[in-house]
Amino acid sequence: MKKVTEAVAAPSSAAKKSRDEIKKLALIGTGKLGEGLLSAMLQSQAVPTGRVECTVAHQPRADYLNGKYGVKAHTNNVQAVKGASLVLIALKPQQVKAFLQEVRKTLSKDALIVSAAASVTTSMIERELGHPARVIRAMPNTPCLIRQGMTALTGGKHATAHDLEVSQNIFAAMGRTVVADEKHMDAITALSGSGPAYVYMIIESLAEAGVKLGVPRDLSTELAAQTLLGASAMVLHTGEHPAKLKDVVTTPAGCTIDGLMELEEGRLRVTLIKAVVRAAARARQLVECNNS
Ligand SMILES: NC(=O)c1ccc[n+]([C@@H]2O[C@H](COP(=O)([O-])OP(=O)(O)OC[C@H]3O[C@@H](n4cnc5c(N)ncnc54)[C@H](OP(=O)(O)O)[C@@H]3O)[C@@H](O)[C@H]2O)c1
Numbered sequence: 001m002k003k004v005t006e007a008v009a010a011p012s013s014a015a016k017k018s019r020d021e022i023k024k025l026a027l028i029g030t031g032k033l034g035e036g037l038l039s040a041m042l043q044s045q046a047v048p049t050g051r052v053e054c055t056v057a058h059q060p061r062a063d064y065l066n067g068k069y070g071v072k073a074h075t076n077n078v079q080a081v082k083g084a085s086l087v088l089i090a091l092k093p094q095q096v097k098a099f100l101q102e103v104r105k106t107l108s109k110d111a112l113i114v115s116a117a118a119s120v121t122t123s124m125i126e127r128e129l130g131h132p133a134r135v136i137r138a139m140p141n142t143p144c145l146i147r148q149g150m151t152a153l154t155g156g157k158h159a160t161a162h163d164l165e166v167s168q169n170i171f172a173a174m175g176r177t178v179v180a181d182e183k184h185m186d187a188i189t190a191l192s193g194s195g196p197a198y199v200y201m202i203i204e205s206l207a208e209a210g211v212k213l214g215v216p217r218d219l220s221t222e223l224a225a226q227t228l229l230g231a232s233a234m235v236l237h238t239g240e241h242p243a244k245l246k247d248v249v250t251t252p253a254g255c256t257i258d259g260l261m262e263l264e265e266g267r268l269r270v271t272l273i274k275a276v277v278r279a280a281a282r283a284r285q286l287v288e289c290n291n292s
Pocket residue numbers: 028029030031032033034055056057058059061062077090091092093095099116117118139140141142143144145193
């Protein structure tokens with residue numbers, strides 16, 4: 001099966017609009033997500049290389065980022081936030097509070113804070129900074145790493161519509177973005193955040209079905225994955241209800257209806273609903289742990 005390493009870049013004109021407003025971007029925690037963001041932002045020209053300063057925990061990682069992207073990268077968060085007009089937090093959730101306490105005296109009161117840390121609320125960030133900070137919370141997912149992501153964004157008490165727009169432009173370099181109410185963030189975490197894992201399981205199962213029927217595994221996996229991609233694109237492009245699109249595939253007395261009957265008997269729909277509800281309950285628990 002052909003390996004996908006790079007997807008088509010998202011249109012970057014919107015991202016470019018915000019570019020001039022970003023005097024300095026401090027990217028805090030440049031791991032998997034942070035590097036994905038960095039790479040997408042630089043490629044879409046959402047921010048010029050010379051205006052980005054990245055931090056990590058270990059110097060070798062900083063050297064790697066500097067070598068690969070030509071950005072200033074180091075391990076000093078206080079230095080990174082000095083003079084930053086935009087601070088992008090991509091730390092692990094449990095590291096965010098200590099970071100805010102570390103930089104609160106240095107951070108400019110005018111800086112826009114965008115956090116992609118799962119389960120960290122805007123109110124916790126506002127509280128830890130101790131001033132009416134403009135805070136945006138983002139919930140991306142792993143396909144962001146190949147620019148096919150889904151990121152939901154929400155604004156804190158003091159964030160403006162323009163702050164949301166600037167943040168959307170940043171994440172648009174990694175895929176699709178939506179603005180949502182913060183009260184929906186646990187559900188969004190469980191749906192589009194965890195969602196890729198559910199979908200991989202579905203792809204894996206469909207591929208196994210192909211294998212059971214004698215189709216080579218690679219071919220089976222490609223057939224399954226592209227089918228999910230195509231069906232998803234149909235939903236997004238046509239705007240039709242998924243049930244209506246399903247009906248189009250389902251010929252009377254054909255084979256699809258037999259397959260659907262098996263799925264109903266296996267309670268696929270209720271199982272998926274319960275999976276998301278259960279993951280959302282866990283997301284709520286994590287919010288309690290990471291924001292007290
Ligand atoms: N991965 C995704 O697609 C994804 C999707 C949705 C949300 N998120 C959220 O994104 C955040 C990061 O996830 P990740 O998967 O990117 O984790 P990760 O790969 O472990 O990255 C964390 C980075 O933080 C750095 N770091 C640790 N302590 C630091 C400190 N005190 N100051 C500065 N940098 C520090 C680490 O540096 P070293 O490399 O030097 O150790 C590492 O590069 C999490 O909150 C997660 O919930 C990620």
